Amino acid sequence: MKRTYSKKDFPVDQIRRFLEPGPIVLVSSAWKDEQNIMTMGWYTVMEFTPSLIGCMITASNHSFELIKKSKACVINIPTVDLAKEVVGIGNCSGETINKFEQFQLTAQSAGKVKAPMIKECYANFECKVVDTRMLHAYNFFILEVVKAHVPSTPKYPKTMHYRGNGIFMVSGHQLNLRKHFKPQNL
Amino acid sequence: MKRTYSKKDFPVDQIRRFLEPGPIVLVSSAWKDEQNIMTMGWYTVMEFTPSLIGCMITASNHSFELIKKSKACVINIPTVDLAKEVVGIGNCSGETINKFEQFQLTAQSAGKVKAPMIKECYANFECKVVDTRMLHAYNFFILEVVKAHVPSTPKYPKTMHYRGNGIFMVSGHQLNLRKHFKPQNL
Known part of the structure; x- marks a missing residue:
């Protein structure tokens, strides 16, 4: 059994966290x-309100066409317990494989887009494509996060950060430097 | 005395690391x-070759004009020993303060741009502005890294990752998943 999280609606203008x-x-x-x-x-x-994300998706990737045609996707944050799935998903193509079945992940209905959410991920951000002007030059989509699902616990997920070459950095401890900030900059 | 690193030329197409x-x-x-x-x-x-970085710099930021006019900047990676400087630099404006003096950081000449490198940072990536088409809509610069300076040790710097609200995540341990990758995907 893979881990699942009990998620709630989360303010889209705070997903930078x-x-x-x-x-x-x-x-x-x-x-x-x-x-x-x-x-x-x-x-x-890219922005708090509207909640914007810019992302590069190689045109040869099977997902590129699905996102371009449907003008939507879900950004899911996996935690380190899904490390093998994360690598496996990056190592095969959706052209020939149903990745939800292959990696035993659960497709959950989203609220505002037709793209499915991955139940086993820590958080799910439903996105609509809002600007494709940089698609031709850079394969760069600009997305608006229209609905966010985040669990209240754990507050800080154990995430994986890719360095290339098969090496990931796993998120470490938190450092609270609030007292050094001007209140208006928090 | 702040820490300094002994840096060498590093391939610009590998800075994603x-x-x-x-x-x-x-x-x-x-x-x-x-x-x-x-x-x-x-x-x-955004790309390996040319080595491209996309970044959002608020137009009200004093650096915005300097970068727009000079068409260049240096991206410097601070390690956690510079935590107070990182927060302090974000809490004041270059309009009234010389931040190199204020935070006792050393401006070092770069090789290919006029912008200075910060000696005390782990790595320095010299950048030229190569595309400003998204500047008006999103304050989004596209930069090309034209020269990179990285020390051979430590291999993995202890970096700070911002969550907003005064909280940083400090980089944790490395996870080597090379054996799960297809060789062509490494």
């Missing part, structure tokens, strides 16, 4: 009767 | 007789 530290994420998508999952490490937060 | 895990970085810039430093957490790797 989980994405700015830079974890590898799983992106799930759907188009017609097809669903797929890919691993993604090249993305950034 | 340090940036993809998502550390907070210090961006140094120069225009005419002015130099500045800012903290940055919203950026992503």
Whole structure:
């Protein structure tokens, strides 16, 4: 049995808490009767409100077409217990494999997009594609997070951060430096 | 005395090793007789060759104009021993303060850009602005890393990853999953 999390609605303007530290994420998508999952490490937060994420998805990736056609996807944050799934998903193509079945992950219905959420991930961010102007030059999608699902515990997930070459950094301890910040910068 | 690192030229197409895990970085810039430093957490790797980085720099930030006018900057990776400097730099404006002096950091000449490198940081990536098409809509610069300086030890720096609200995650241990990768995906 894989771990599951009890999630609640989370303010979309605060998702930087989980994405700015830079974890590898799983992106799930759907188009017609097809669903797929890919691993993604090249993305950034771009705005609080609307809640924007920019991300690079190689055009040769099977998910590229599903996301482009459906104009939606879900960004899922896996924790380190899903390490083998994260690597496995990045090592095969959705053209020939149903990755939900292959990796025994549960596709859960999202609230605002047709793309499925991955139940076993720590958090799920439902996204709509809002700008494709940089798609031709850089395969760069700009997404708006329209609904976020996050558990109240653990507060800080044990995430995986990719270094390339098969090496991941696992998230370490928290450092609270609030007292050094000006209140308006918090 | 702050720590310094003995750095060497590093292949620019491999800098994802340090940036993809998502550390907070210090961006140094120069225009005419002015130099500045800012903290940055919203950026992503976009390509190996050319070595591209996309980053969001708020237009109200003093560095925005320096980078826009000079078309260059240096991305510096601070380690956790520079935690107070990282927070302090984000809490004041270069309009009224010389941040190199204020935080006792050493401005070192770069090789290919006029922006200074921060000697006390683990790594320095010299960047040229190569695309400003997304500047108006999102304050999003696309940079090309033209020269990289990285020490051979430590191999994995102890970096800080911002969660917002004054909380940082410090990078943890490494997880080697090479044996689970297809060779062509490494």
